[in-house]
Amino acid sequence: MLLRLDQISRAIGDRSLFDGIDAEVRAGDRLGIVGPNGAGKTTLLRIAAGLDPPDNGRVHVPRGARIGMLRQEIDPRRDATVQREAATALAHLDELEAEIRSLEHEISQAVDGVPETLAERYDIASTRFEHASGFAREARVDAVLEGLGFDAEARARPLSSFSGGWLMRVELAKLLLAEPDVLLLDEPTNHLDLPAIEWFESVLADFEGALVVVSHDRSFLRKHANRIGELDGRGRFTVYEHRYDDYLVERDQRRLEQLAARSKQDREIAHMEQFVDRFRYKASKAKQAQSKLKAIDRIDRIEIEEDGPRGPRLRIPEPPRSGRIALRLDAVEKRYGDNVVYRALDFQLERGERVALVGPNGAGKSTLLRIGAGALEIDGGVLETGHNVETAYFAQHQLEALDERRSILEELEADATLADHARLRSHLGAFLFSGADVEKRISVLSGGEKARVALAKMLLRPSNLLVLDEPTNHLDMTACEILEEALSAFAGTVLFVSHDRSFINAIATRVVEVLPGSVRSFPGDYDAYQRKLATLSGGADSNPSSSSSSSDEAPAPTAKAARIAAREVERDQRKARERAQRQFTRTEGEIQKLEERLEGLSAQLADPEVYRDGERSRQIEEERSAAQEQLDALYQEWERLGAELEADD
Numbered sequence: 001m002l003l004r005l006d007q008i009s010r011a012i013g014d015r016s017l018f019d020g021i022d023a024e025v026r027a028g029d030r031l032g033i034v035g036p037n038g039a040g041k042t043t044l045l046r047i048a049a050g051l052d053p054p055d056n057g058r059v060h061v062p063r064g065a066r067i068g069m070l071r072q073e074i075d076p077r078r079d080a081t082v083q084r085e086a087a088t089a090l091a092h093l094d095e096l097e098a099e100i101r102s103l104e105h106e107i108s109q110a111v112d113g114v115p116e117t118l119a120e121r122y123d124i125a126s127t128r129f130e131h132a133s134g135f136a137r138e139a140r141v142d143a144v145l146e147g148l149g150f151d152a153e154a155r156a157r158p159l160s161s162f163s164g165g166w167l168m169r170v171e172l173a174k175l176l177l178a179e180p181d182v183l184l185l186d187e188p189t190n191h192l193d194l195p196a197i198e199w200f201e202s203v204l205a206d207f208e209g210a211l212v213v214v215s216h217d218r219s220f221l222r223k224h225a226n227r228i229g230e231l232d233g234r235g236r237f238t239v240y241e242h243r244y245d246d247y248l249v250e251r252d253q254r255r256l257e258q259l260a261a262r263s264k265q266d267r268e269i270a271h272m273e274q275f276v277d278r279f280r281y282k283a284s285k286a287k288q289a290q291s292k293l294k295a296i297d298r299i300d301r302i303e304i305e306e307d308g309p310r311g312p313r314l315r316i317p318e319p320p321r322s323g324r325i326a327l328r329l330d331a332v333e334k335r336y337g338d339n340v341v342y343r344a345l346d347f348q349l350e351r352g353e354r355v356a357l358v359g360p361n362g363a364g365k366s367t368l369l370r371i372g373a374g375a376l377e378i379d380g381g382v383l384e385t386g387h388n389v390e391t392a393y394f395a396q397h398q399l400e401a402l403d404e405r406r407s408i409l410e411e412l413e414a415d416a417t418l419a420d421h422a423r424l425r426s427h428l429g430a431f432l433f434s435g436a437d438v439e440k441r442i443s444v445l446s447g448g449e450k451a452r453v454a455l456a457k458m459l460l461r462p463s464n465l466l467v468l469d470e471p472t473n474h475l476d477m478t479a480c481e482i483l484e485e486a487l488s489a490f491a492g493t494v495l496f497v498s499h500d501r502s503f504i505n506a507i508a509t510r511v512v513e514v515l516p517g518s519v520r521s522f523p524g525d526y527d528a529y530q531r532k533l534a535t536l537s538g539g540a541d542s543n544p545s546s547s548s549s550s551s552d553e554a555p556a557p558t559a560k561a562a563r564i565a566a567r568e569v570e571r572d573q574r575k576a577r578e579r580a581q582r583q584f585t586r587t588e589g590e591i592q593k594l595e596e597r598l599e600g601l602s603a604q605l606a607d608p609e610v611y612r613d614g615e616r617s618r619q620i621e622e623e624r625s626a627a628q629e630q631l632d633a634l635y636q637e638w639e640r641l642g643a644e645l646e647a648d649d
Contacts, residue, residue, distance in 0.1 A: 001024055001025070001026060001060075001062065002025050002026065002027060002029075002061075002062065002065050002181050002182050002209075002210050003024070003025040003048060003059070003060070003061055003065070003067065003182050003210070003212075004023070004024045004025070004059070004060040005021055005022060005023040005024070005044075005047075005048060005057065005059055005060075006022060006057050006058045006059075006060060007020050007021070007022060007056060007057035007058070008020070008021040008022075008023075008044070008047060008054045008056070008057035008058075008059070009021070009054060009055045009056040009057055010040065010043055010044075010047065010052075010054055010055050011055055016235055017039070017040030017043055017044075017235055018039075018040055018044065018231065018235040018236070018237060019056075019235055020057070021044070021057070021237040022237075023229060023237065023239060025182055025210050025212055026210065027210060028210065029210040029211065029212070029226070029227060030210070030211045030213075030224050030225050030226045030227065031210075031211065031212045031213070031225065031226075031227045031228075031229055031239075032213055032214075032215060032221045032224070032225030032227070032228050032229070032244065033045070033212065033213065033214045033215075033228075033229045033230075033231060034214075034215070034216070034221070034228060034229070034230055034231070034477060035230055035231035035232055035233070035476070036232070036233050036476050036478065037446040037447065037448045037449075037474075037475075037476045037479075038233075038446050039231045039232065039233055039235075040231060040235070041186075041214045041231055042186050042214060044231065044237075045069065045184050045186050045212065045214055046069070047059060048067070048184060048212065049067055049068075049069035049184050050067065051069065065181045065182065066178075066180040066181045066182070067180055067181070067182045067184065068175050068178050068180030068182070068183055068184065069175075069184035069185075069186070070168075070171055070172055070175050070183075070184065070185045070186055070188055079158050079159070079160065080158065080159055081155065081156055081157060081158055081159070082145060082150055082154060082155045082156070082157060082158075082159065082162070082170055083141060083142075083145065083155040083156065085159055085170055085174070086141050086144065086145055086170060086173045086174055086177065087137070087138075087141050087177075088174065089173075089174040089175070089177035089178040090137045090140070090141070090177055090178075093129065093137050096125060096128060096129050097129060099125050100122070100125050100126060100129060103118065103121055103122040103125060104122070106118055107119070107122060140177060141173075141177065142155070144173045144176050144177055144203075145173050147196070147199040147200070147203065148169040148172060148173055148192075148196055148199070148200070149166075149169065149193070149195075149196050149360065149361060150166075150169070150173075166191075168190075168191040169191065169192070169196070172188065172200070176203060176207075179207075179209070180209055181209045181210065182209060182210045182211075182212065183207065183209055183210070183211050183212070184212050184213075185211070185212070185213040185214070185215070186213075186214045187214060187215055187216070187217075188200065188213065188215065188220075189215065189217045189220055189499060190473065192499065193359070193360055193361045193499055194358050194359075194360075194499055194501070195359075195360050196360075196361075197217075197220070197499060197501075201220070201223060201224065204224055205224075211224065213225070216472075216475065216476050216477050216480060217500060217501075217502070218244065218477060218480075218500075218502040219500070219501035219502045219505075221244040222243070222244045222245065225243060225244055226243055227239060227240065227241055227242070228240045228242060228243075228244060228247040230247075230251065234303065255304065258302060258304050259304060261302055262302040262304055263588070265299070265301070265302055269296060269299060270592075271595075272292045272295065272296050273296065274599060275288075275289060275292055276289045276292050276293050276296070278599070278603070280293070314430060314431055314432060314452075314482045314483060314485070314486040315430040315486065316430075316459060316486050316487070316489075316490050317427075317430070317459055317461075317462040318462060318491065319390065319462045319463055319464035319490075319491060319492040320388055320390065320462060320464055321351075321388065321464070321491075322351050322386050322387060322388045322389045322390075322464045322465070322492070322493070323351065323386040323387030323388060323389070324350060324351050324386070325348065325349070325350060325351070325384075325386040326349045326350060326351050326353070326385070326386045326389050326464070326465050326493040327347075327348070327349040327372055327384070327385055327386065327389070327465065327493075327495070328347075328348050328349075328382070328383075328384045328386070329345055329346060329347040329348070329371070329372075329381065329382070329383055330346060330381055330382040330383075330384075331344045331345070331346065331380070331381040331382065332344070332345040332346075332347075332371065332378050332380065332381035332382070332383060333345070333378065333379045333380030333381050334364075334367055334371065334376070334378055334379055335379055340517070341364045341367050341517070342364060342367070342368075342517060343517060344381070345368075345381070345518070345519065347368070347372075347512070347519060349372070349465075349493060349495060350493070351386070351464075351492075351493055352491070352492070352493060352509075353493055353494070353509050353510055354487065354493070354494040354496075354507050354508050354509045354510070355494070355495050355496070355508065355509070355510045355511070355512055356496055356497070356498060356504045356507075356508040356510070356511050356512070356526065357369060357495070357496070357497045357512050357514050358497075358504070358511055358512070358513055358514065358526070358529070359513050359514035359515060362516075363514045363515055363516050364514050364516065364517075365497050365514045366469065366497065368514060368519070369467055369469055369495065369496075369497055370393075371383065372391075372467055372495050373391055373393035373467035373495075374391055374393075375393055375395075385465070388464070389464060389465050390461070390462070390463040390464055390465065391463060391465045391466075391467060392458045392459055392463035392465070392466050392467070393458070393467045393469075394454060394455060394458050394466070394467070394468045394469060394471055395469040396469060396470060396473060398454040398457070398458070399447070399450045399451060399454050399474070402442045402450055402453060402454065403442060404441065404442045404443035405441070405442075405443070406441070406442055407438065407439050407440060407441055407442070408428060408433055408437065408438045408439070408440055408442065408445075408453055409424060409425070409428065409438040409439065411442060411453060411457065412424050412427070412428065412453075412456060412457055412460060415457055415460060416460060420460060420461075425438060427456060427460065428456055430456075431452045431453075431455060431456040432452060432482070433452070433453075433456070446474075447473075447474030448474045448475045448476055448479050450474065451471070451473070451474045451475060451479075452479070455471070463492065464491075464492035464493060465492060465493045465494075465495070466487075466490070466492060466493070466494045466495070466496070467495050467496070468494065468495070468496035468497070468498075469496070469497050470497060470498055470499070471483060471496065471498065472498060472500045472503050480500065480502070480503060483503075484503060484506040484507055487507045488506065488507050494507065501526050504525060504526040505525040505526050505527055506525075508524075508525045508526065509523070509524075509525075510522065510523050510524070511524065511525065511526060511528070511529040513529070580641055583641055584638065584641040587634055587637050587638045587641060588638065590634055591631065591634050591635065591638060594627055594630060594631045594634065595631065597627055598624060598627050598628065598631065601620055601623055601624040601627065602624065604620050605617070605620055605621065605624065
């Protein structure tokens with residue numbers, strides 16, 4: 001055991017984040033922590049790291065075990081260079097080297113031979129230094145920084161010259177160099193581009209310590225997590241001893257079992273309450289009614305999140321149809337001062353395509369995206385948007401531009417025309433803001449909620465070309481899946497940048513790799529792009545211009561067709577399940593009505609006056625018998641439908 005949480009509780013004001021959490025991190029663990037935004041995942045991680053105290057409970061760390069956590073912030077005003085700051089993680093080796101030099105000096109000053117204790121101290125210090133690769137520490141620092149995207153020139157620059165995302169990489173470098181026994185990571189891929197993520201994953205694959213990571217990056221969790229800890233919105237922490245995909249299956253299975261158990265419990269409670277209501281004032285049954293009333297109070301009610309694991313669906317307004325070519329760039333030139341980003345860029349986007357731009361930071365992805373959105377002027381060449389193209393642009397700065405003093409509804413009203421006002425509430429409903437939610441102030445919203453507000457503003461008027469810059473950055477997993485479904489069903493054209501590989505795989509029909517000064521195109525999703533790169537690196541084809549027609553790309557459309565077919569099958573299955581669910585609900589309603597009817601008939605038969613009319617009593621008894629047979633049949637149907645729904649999951 002390297003780390004144990006024992007009955008950990010934490011509240012913020014009157015709100016309890018979690019209560020009584022138990023968890024253990026063992027050698028070799030790769031524990032992924034998931035849950036909705038605002039559930040307290042980062043708080044739990046900080047408590048585990050010893051940075052914040054719990055309100056109750058204890059954190060146990062064995063003596064000598066080292067816990068390292070990736071900090072989210074670093075002082076940007078520091079004058080230290082990137083290299084010097086990263087090297088502070090190996091300061092203990094500097095101290096050890098200074099001790100060795102001091103011992104060597106003492107040995108050189110010895111006149112009558114080296115004392116045995118001095119020689120032993122020197123051997124121990126030298127062995128520790130060698131085992132810690134002390135002589136190669138500068139090379140280690142350079143290798144880690146280079147893997148995170150810092151070239152030689154960048155390593156010599158001061159921290160104050162870098163943005164927050166790059167400063168985060170410096171912190172990540174320090175953490176990797178320190179080699180703790182337990183590595184705690186909070187959304188480690190958020191500020192990394194795809195090449196840096198892949199390098200980082202290769203480092204983690206060789207990391208010998210335990211890993212605890214809060215992440216919404218599903219590809220990252222699939223590769224690295226061997227256990228999943230789910231912190232739900234009610235403060236409950238459940239550890240699943242499975243990898244990510246198996247966790248999803250078991251989570252849904254558990255929910256189905258909980259729904260069935262709650263449905264059964266609700267029926268039992270309803271029967272007991274009906275008995276109490278009927279007999280509590282009858283002397284012969286009053287004692288029994290009071291007993292049932294106490295039994296109801298003792299029942300531990302089964303509580304379940306109102307929405308299912310996938311939640312509601314987001315609906316993007318239907319766009320007008322555009323021409324076949326949505327966007328065309330011909331010999332486009334773009335420079336920033338002396339820095340030429342593109343000298344003669346050719347790029348074309350066709351109607352219905354969903355194109356992901358990938359590549360290292362600084363290569364020009366954001367520049368190409370902004371050019372395509374019409375948010376950046378070109379310095380030469382031709383930029384054409386197609387016939388009837390309406391462009392909508394989403395970028396992270398739009399979240400910061402939201403007025404925190406306004407409500408969600410007021411924020412949209414500020415951009416709406418008079419004709420838009422009548423449909424603002426229904427439009428917000430399509431982006432999962434319903435009822436009183438639209439009156440929430442922007443200041444109290446989570447990052448994911450602000451992203452949905454910005455998307456709703458962007459799509460206030462239907463657009464057939466969506467240009468999206470990191471649209472999943474502030475979204476939790478459920479919100480990412482909701483957005484994926486909406487974009488997959490969108491009939492228009494999408495051009496986007498994302499470092500979320502699962503998101504790219506879900507919606508991309510083409511990947512465009514942006515390299516310094518040029519681009520090259522790969523049909524298919526991110527996995528198909530990776531396979532093609534592997535082929536190219538093997539020497540099968542090194543000519544980017546011929547990649548679109550090479551024979552080994554033929555499987556890509558087939559794979560895409562298979563995914564489309566799979567989605568159609570999934571849609572049909574979902575519709576069948578929805579029909580079964582509706583029938584299940586109707587059957588429950590019919591059961592309830594029949595039970596009420598049976599109780600009414602039983603009440604009539606309990607009245608002695610009924611038996612004065614023999615024909616009337618026989619008629620009621622026959623009605624009661626027929627109703628009971630019908631109820632038994634409905635219960636069989638209800639059980640069959642429940643079994644079908646359970647089997648579908």
